[in-house]
Amino acid sequence: MWYRFVMVLAAFACAGIVFAQGKQTAVKPESIYRRDGLTFVSPAQPGWTLFQSSASLQELRKQSANEVLSISVKAIAMTTPDDDEKLMREFEALKVAELSKLQRDSVHFNYGRFKGRACVQYDGVFTGDIAVPGFRYFNFSGYLCRHPEKPNAAVQVEFSSHSNVRGPSESEIEQRASFFEGLVFSKALGK
Secondary structure, X not given: OHHHHHHHHHHHHHHHHHHHHHOOEEOOOOOEEEEOOEEEEOOOOOOOEEEEEOOOEEEEEEEOOOEEEEEEEEEEEOOOOOOHHHHHHHHHHHHXXXXXXXXXXXXXXXXXXXXXXXXXXXXXXXXXXXXXXOOOEEEEEEEEEEOOOOOOEEEEEEEEEEEOOOOOOHHHXXXXXXXXXXXXXXXXXXX
């Protein structure tokens, strides 16, 4: 009898943990987030939620009948060479590997500087992403940059959408531009 009671109690505890993990918190428009040397501001439009939050990832989402918008800021552990050109080739290879499971429609990589840091700017349209079912296209734009505070890490900032339209909507373009303009890197590493 005691064994059954413990098993039922454990099942309820697990169900509570699963329920708590699925709960999303509403985000106030223009909220400020600080993550390991990077500060960003949530979009001014209402309806965004905190979808995921961990030591290495912060993701905000906004869902409607026509699209699911997502903003993510992710720290990635990796060896980062001092040479910026080599670093950017490694960043591109990292992103290509991440996207290899999807069907490419279009993708572009540009090497340069963003907010004073060596970064690879990327954008593209892919299909076959089942992360958000019910939508055909995965549209995205982002940056992979040298991490501002950790010498052996990178930071990825991305604005993406899942929709049935190839390419970003006007609203997404405006919100994306505002998000990227509002990013601030710390000056800790000075590179």
